Amino acid sequence: MPTNKDLKKFYDKVYKKGERKHYTPLLFSGDKVPPAKLEVLREISWKGKTVLDAGCGTGELASLIAKKGAKKVVGVDYSDDAIAVAQKSWVAPNLEFLKKDINGIKEKFDVVVSLGTLEHLDEPLNALKKLKSFLNPKGSLIITCPNWTNPRGYILQTLRQLFNAKITLADIHYFSPLDFQNFAKKLGMKLTWRTADHDWAQGEKLVADFKRRLPNVLLKDKKFTTNPLLVAQFISWIEKTIVPIESNPPAGGPHSGAVGLYHFKLLPSKL
Numbered sequence: 001m002p003t004n005k006d007l008k009k010f011y012d013k014v015y016k017k018g019e020r021k022h023y024t025p026l027l028f029s030g031d032k033v034p035p036a037k038l039e040v041l042r043e044i045s046w047k048g049k050t051v052l053d054a055g056c057g058t059g060e061l062a063s064l065i066a067k068k069g070a071k072k073v074v075g076v077d078y079s080d081d082a083i084a085v086a087q088k089s090w091v092a093p094n095l096e097f098l099k100k101d102i103n104g105i106k107e108k109f110d111v112v113v114s115l116g117t118l119e120h121l122d123e124p125l126n127a128l129k130k131l132k133s134f135l136n137p138k139g140s141l142i143i144t145c146p147n148w149t150n151p152r153g154y155i156l157q158t159l160r161q162l163f164n165a166k167i168t169l170a171d172i173h174y175f176s177p178l179d180f181q182n183f184a185k186k187l188g189m190k191l192t193w194r195t196a197d198h199d200w201a202q203g204e205k206l207v208a209d210f211k212r213r214l215p216n217v218l219l220k221d222k223k224f225t226t227n228p229l230l231v232a233q234f235i236s237w238i239e240k241t242i243v244p245i246e247s248n249p250p251a252g253g254p255h256s257g258a259v260g261l262y263h264f265k266l267l268p269s270k271l
Contacts (some may be wrong), residue, residue, distance in 0.1 A: 021141070025238065034249050035196045039261050040144065040261060044111065046065050047068065048070070049071060052074050053075040053076070054113070055115070057079075058086050059075050059085070061115060067092070073096070074101075082141070109136060110138075112139070114142075115143075116146070118173070118175070118263065125171060143262045147176070147201070153201070176241045176245065183264075187264060189267060196259045202260075
């Protein structure tokens with residue numbers, strides 16, 4: 001299993017090449033803001049807020065939040081190349097980008113956001129606890145993460161669980177909304193959630209992606225096995241994830257989008 005240290009090298013290469021050149025064009029719709037980022041922008045009023053974007057990448061979301069009237073937005077990332085691109089691309093008086101690990105952050109913020117990072121971290125719960133520690137009273141922690149409780153997820157998880165196929169380039173963990181409900185309990189925070197990008201999960205974008213992805217997974221990787229332990233592992237995943245969600249969908253909204261948006265809020269008793 002890769003570690004976050006291994007992924008730093010991967011992302012440095014991505015940022016040097018350019019995200020739009022590295023990733024499939026299906027992730028980008030011209031100059032339009034990706035669906036998951038739009039959902040984050042709609043989640044709260046950003047006006048007057050102090051905001052930390054942890055794992056800001058090349059800075060698009062932080063810039064958009066600054067334009068929404070945030071008092072101060074700080075984007076941090078451990079990639080030199082990502083921060084260099086962010087500092088060059090987005091400039092505003094209420095916006096700052098720093099090459100920094102989250103352990104070096106001393107400030108408090110009204111909102112902490114982190115998009116598409118938790119699935120890449122060695123100890124995700126500890127990371128959430130750290131991000132929670134940066135919040136002001138009544139603060140919010142907003143996370144996005146790939147969601148696997150949809151047709152796209154069920155198919156790819158079958159390949160991963162049964163045949164050890166490499167279905168993603170950089171993910172260490174494969175979370176469901178149930179995992180985030182458990183995180184919320186352990187954090188002592190209130191959680192609301194919903195999913196986004198349904199076309200990617202079960203629409204035309206899914207079909208286009210699978211036409212590109214599945215030949216790579218099935219024909220090039222050639223990692224098919226019949227290991228009984230893998231079968232048992234996959235059945236366990238179905239039992240713990242698919243059955244509870246499909247038979248009794250958790251409160252919070254439809255669970256079938258390709259991206260989950262999770263909004264943790266501090267409880268009065270936990271301030």
